[in-house]
Amino acid sequence: MSDSPKLTRRPEWTALEDHRAEWHVHLRDLFAADPERADRYVVRVGDLRIDYSKNLVTNETLALLQELAVATDVFGLRDATFRGDRINITEDRAVLHTALRAPRDAVIEVDGKNVVPGVHRVLDKMTAFAEGVRSGRWTGHTGKRIKNVVNIGIGGSDLGPAMAYEVLRPYTARELTFRFVSNVDGADLHEAVRDLDPAETLFIVASKTFTTIETITNATSARSWLLAGLGGEEKAVAKHFVALSTNEEKVTEFGIDPDNMFEFWDWVGGRYSFDSAIGLSLMIAIGPAAFRDLLDGFHLVDEHFQTAPAEANAPLILGLLGIWYGNFFDAQSHAVLPYSHYLSKFTAYLQQLDMESNGKSVDRDGHPVDWQTGPVVWGTPGTNGQHAYYQLIHQGTKLIPADLIGFARPVDELSEELKAQHDLLMANLFAQGQALAFGKTAEEVRAEGVAEEQVRHRTFRGNHPTTTILARELTPSVLGQLIALYEHKVFVQGAVWNIDSFDQWGVELGKVLAKRVEPALTEGAEVPGLDSSTAALVAAYRELKEV
Numbered sequence: 218m219s220d221s222p223k224l225t226r227r228p229e230w231t232a233l234e235d236h237r238a239e240w241h242v243h244l245r246d247l248f249a250a251d252p253e254r255a256d257r258y259v260v261r262v263g264d265l266r267i268d269y270s271k272n273l274v275t276n277e278t279l280a281l282l283q284e285l286a287v288a289t290d291v292f293g294l295r296d297a298t299f300r301g302d303r304i305n306i307t308e309d310r311a312v313l314h315t316a317l318r319a320p321r322d323a324v325i326e327v328d329g330k331n332v333v334p335g336v337h338r339v340l341d342k343m344t345a346f347a348e349g350v351r352s353g354r355w356t357g358h359t360g361k362r363i364k365n366v367v368n369i370g371i372g373g374s375d376l377g378p379a380m381a382y383e384v385l386r387p388y389t390a391r392e393l394t395f396r397f398v399s400n401v402d403g404a405d406l407h408e409a410v411r412d413l414d415p416a417e418t419l420f421i422v423a424s425k426t427f428t429t430i431e432t433i434t435n436a437t438s439a440r441s442w443l444l445a446g447l448g449g450e451e452k453a454v455a456k457h458f459v460a461l462s463t464n465e466e467k468v469t470e471f472g473i474d475p476d477n478m479f480e481f482w483d484w485v486g487g488r489y490s491f492d493s494a495i496g497l498s499l500m501i502a503i504g505p506a507a508f509r510d511l512l513d514g515f516h517l518v519d520e521h522f523q524t525a526p527a528e529a530n531a532p533l534i535l536g537l538l539g540i541w542y543g544n545f546f547d548a549q550s551h552a553v554l555p556y557s558h559y560l561s562k563f564t565a566y567l568q569q570l571d572m573e574s575n576g577k578s579v580d581r582d583g584h585p586v587d588w589q590t591g592p593v594v595w596g597t598p599g600t601n602g603q604h605a606y607y608q609l610i611h612q613g614t615k616l617i618p619a620d621l622i623g624f625a626r627p628v629d630e631l632s633e634e635l636k637a638q639h640d641l642l643m644a645n646l647f648a649q650g651q652a653l654a655f656g657k658t659a660e661e662v663r664a665e666g667v668a669e670e671q672v673r674h675r676t677f678r679g680n681h682p683t684t685t686i687l688a689r690e691l692t693p694s695v696l697g698q699l700i701a702l703y704e705h706k707v708f709v710q711g712a713v714w715n716i717d718s719f720d721q722w723g724v725e726l727g728k729v730l731a732k733r734v735e736p737a738l739t740e741g742a743e744v745p746g747l748d749s750s751t752a753a754l755v756a757a758y759r760e761l762k763e764v
């Protein structure tokens with residue numbers, strides 16, 4: 218039990234409340250008063266240039282936020298985490314995804330044992346396997362070359378590889394087909410395999426626990442599909458199924474040879490597991506060298522987070538900005554708006570990272586919190602969003618802080634004509650940041666000759682905060698840097714809010730209830746204690762099913 222004061226009673230918190238109460242300034246005025254602002258509020262980490270000048274902050278705001286970080290000992294928890302302390306208190310586990318990208322000679326201990334050699338042993342095993350598949354040395358049961366790789370997993374065992382495969386498509390072996398199956402809706406697996414030849418298909422069953430019902434159900438159906446296509450010979454499974462898991466017993470029980478299992482450890486949280494063995498499908502897609510570049514990108518930001526002083530520490534700054542809006546402006550959500558088609562699944566990935574981590578309402582001691590915790594994270598690629606929901610950000614009644622992410626160069630393989638579209642794409646990013654921050658005053662609208670009755674409709678209030686993250690190009694390393702940046706940002710917020718960002722008990726109840734309700738749907742079984750609303754829905758479902 219901690220005896221530290223409640224967050225909202227800390228003097229550093231009430232100082233921020235007072236500061237907020239006096240906050241009436243517009244971004245237009247902040248920029249007008251400070252010609253250096255655009256240069257000063259920029260932080261660089263690796264290849265990322267993070268411009269936070271269009272945020273509702275002054276030096277005083279930043280200083281007060283830093284004081285809150287000191288008071289809540291964010292860096293103390295950071296150090297304990299990197300050291301391997303069991304900071305995931307409700308599961309009594311260390312939180313060491315950072316060890317997954319540590320160099321071979323690093324020493325990181327859990328219970329007195331250096332875990333880094335194990336990490337590299339698995340990476341080497343993944344490398345040999347990925348090279349085998351890519352080169353055609355690893356063949357299917359009938360001797361045919363593997364041409365299709367299907368990853369079956371859900372949550373952290375799906376979102377990372379599925380997202381990164383999209384992001385890094387230009388780096389992938391284009392002659393191979395990759396599919397990602399997560400939904401227990403049979404349509405997902407059906408669509409993934411309907412045009413594939415089982416003799417050329419490898420299934421990667423990705424599950425930390427190897428007990429997740431969606432994954433095990435899909436993997437069982439995939440096994441039947443494979444055996445049906447290959448004449449029912451059980452031994453075919455060994456050449457077409459591999460497992461990524463911490464649970465050797467369950468993997469063996471499922472019928473996958475432990476030699477074909479790539480392990481990871483309980484100190485890797487599911488949503489932080491993408492750079493463990495869970496990345497195998499991605500490694501096959503982009504090759505081991507590019508995968509290691511990705512890990513190096515993660516590691517670079519890990520080091521930055523550990524060593525950069527508070528005023529230049531990118532994850533700390535981004536985390537504190539989120540706290541400023543969520544806790545003091547009552548912002549309920551945070552938009553992540555990439556200006557890159559390749560990042561189309563990036564925000565979906567961040568949703569699990571952020572919302573499963575910080576969607577909590579009791580503190581680390583189990584006391585209810587009376588402060589806002591994690592925001593709703595949402596967004597899609599920017600230009601598409603501009604023609605859909607940006608209207609609400611510009612002229613609606615809600616404050617929605619946003620990150621705009623863009624790159625200076627398009628990918629090399631585009632034609633010259635398509636590359637030329639890149640400036641237009643980025644012009645949109647810059648224009649949106651500008652419009653959101655500075656808006657358009659009634660005077661400016663009138664000066665355009667707009668009729669008076671239309672002026673209010675065409676006025677943009679502005680003063681909407683954005684952070685712009687720019688890099689030269691979207692490489693594997695840059696992707697690693699971006700993900701690690703958000704991982705540590707989420708960590709910072711959880712540390713300030715004094716919540717356990719590494720458990721996910723909220724997912725459990727639904728799982729348990731689904732298991733209890735299923736027999737009522739399949740066999741019409743009586744489910745004791747079912748509430749009347751759900752019982753009526755079940756009855757209606759059964760009736761419709763029979764018609």
Ligand code: F6P
Nearest residue numbers: 372373374424425426429487724
């Ligand atoms: O959604 C809950 C969760 O436990 C996630 O944290 C995890 O990523 C996902 O389920 C999948 O779990 P597993 O990898 O054990 O199948």
